[in-house]
Amino acid sequence: MDLGILAQQLFNGLMLGVIYAMIAVGFSLFFGVLDVIKFSHGDVVTVGAFSSLGAIGVAGGLVTVSPALALAAGLAAAVGMGSLAGVIIGRLLVLPLRHAPAVNVLLATLMAGTVLREAIRLGVPNGGNPKPFPALLPGGKIATGSFSVGIDSVMILCAGLLLVLATHLLITRTRLGLSIRAVAQDGEVARLSGIDFQRVVLGTFALGSGLAAFAGCMLGLYYREINFNMGVLLGIIGFASAVIGGLGSLLGPILGGFLFAGVQTIVVVVLPFSSAYKDVVAFAAIIVLIAIFPTGLIAERRSERV
Numbered sequence: 001m002d003l004g005i006l007a008q009q010l011f012n013g014l015m016l017g018v019i020y021a022m023i024a025v026g027f028s029l030f031f032g033v034l035d036v037i038k039f040s041h042g043d044v045v046t047v048g049a050f051s052s053l054g055a056i057g058v059a060g061g062l063v064t065v066s067p068a069l070a071l072a073a074g075l076a077a078a079v080g081m082g083s084l085a086g087v088i089i090g091r092l093l094v095l096p097l098r099h100a101p102a103v104n105v106l107l108a109t110l111m112a113g114t115v116l117r118e119a120i121r122l123g124v125p126n127g128g129n130p131k132p133f134p135a136l137l138p139g140g141k142i143a144t145g146s147f148s149v150g151i152d153s154v155m156i157l158c159a160g161l162l163l164v165l166a167t168h169l170l171i172t173r174t175r176l177g178l179s180i181r182a183v184a185q186d187g188e189v190a191r192l193s194g195i196d197f198q199r200v201v202l203g204t205f206a207l208g209s210g211l212a213a214f215a216g217c218m219l220g221l222y223y224r225e226i227n228f229n230m231g232v233l234l235g236i237i238g239f240a241s242a243v244i245g246g247l248g249s250l251l252g253p254i255l256g257g258f259l260f261a262g263v264q265t266i267v268v269v270v271l272p273f274s275s276a277y278k279d280v281v282a283f284a285a286i287i288v289l290i291a292i293f294p295t296g297l298i299a300e301r302r303s304e305r306v
Contacts, residue, residue: 042235048213082213246296
C-alpha cells in the first residue's frame with residue numbers, strides 16, 4: 001500500500017480516536033462519582049452540535065462577524081448548553097435515583113436522551129434532515145506525495161488533543177480534580193472531609209457533558225454536516241470505549257477511544273472493500289477484548305475496608 005494513503009488513514013483514525021475519547025471520558029467520570037451509566041450522554045453530543053450551529057447562525061445574522069468570532073460563539077454555546085444539559089439531567093434524574101437500582105437510572109437517562117433527540121428533531125426547522133455546518137476554519141491543504149490533509153482537520157485534531165490533556169491535568173492537578181477523585185473513592189468520607197458532595201457531582205456532570213458537546217462541534221467542523229440522531233451511535237461507541245478502557249479511570253477511556261478508532265482504521269486499510277463493516281468489526285473486537293479483560297485495560301483502583 002502507498003505510504004501516503006496509509007498516513008492519510010492513520011490521521012483519520014487519530015481524528016476519530018480523539019472524538020471517541022472525549023465522549024468516553026464523560027462516561028467514566030459519571031461512573032466514577034456515582035457508579036451510574038448516563039445513557040443520554042450521546043445525545044448531549046447532538047445538543048452541542050446544534051447549539052453551536054444555532055449560535056453561529058445568530059451571530060452571523062445579527063452582525064457581520066469574522067469566522068474566528070463566529071467559531072468562538074459556537075464553541076461557547078456548545079459547551080455551555082452541553083454542560084447545562086448534563087447538570088439538569090444529573091440534578092433531576094441521576095441524583096434522586098442514586099440509591100435506586102442501577103437499571104432505574106439507566107432507563108431514566110435513556111428516555112432523557114430520547115427526549116433531547118426528539119426535541120431537536122421537532123424544535124429545529126426541518127430538523128429531521130441533515131444540516132450543513134459552516135466552514136469556519138482556514139482552508140488549504142498540507143500535501144506530501146499522496147498524503148494530503150486539510151489545515152482545518154489538523155487544527156481540529158490539535159484542539160481535541162489539547163482538551164483531553166487539559167481534562168487530565170484538571171482531574172490530576174487541581175483542587176476540583178482532587179474533590180472529584182475523593183468523591184469517586186468514597187463519597188461518605190468526602191462529605192465528612194467538608195467536600196460539597198452535590199456540587200462536586202454536578203460539576204463532574206457539567207465537565208463530562210461539556211466535553212461531549214465540544215466533540216459535537218468538532219464533528220460538525222470536520223464533516224460539515226450534522227443531524228439529530230448523530231449521537232446515538234457515538235454514545236454506544238463512547239460507552240464501549242469507556243468499558244474496554246476501564247470505567248472509573250481517566251486514562252482508560254482515552255485509550256479505549258483510540259483503540260476503537262484504530263480497529264476501524266485497520267479494517268479500512270487492510271480490507272478497503274469491507275469498510276462499510278468497520279463498525280461491526282470494531283464492536284466484535286471490543287467483545288473479544290471484554291471477554292479477555294472484563295474489568296477493562298486499565299481497571300479502576302478501589303480500596304475496601306474490611
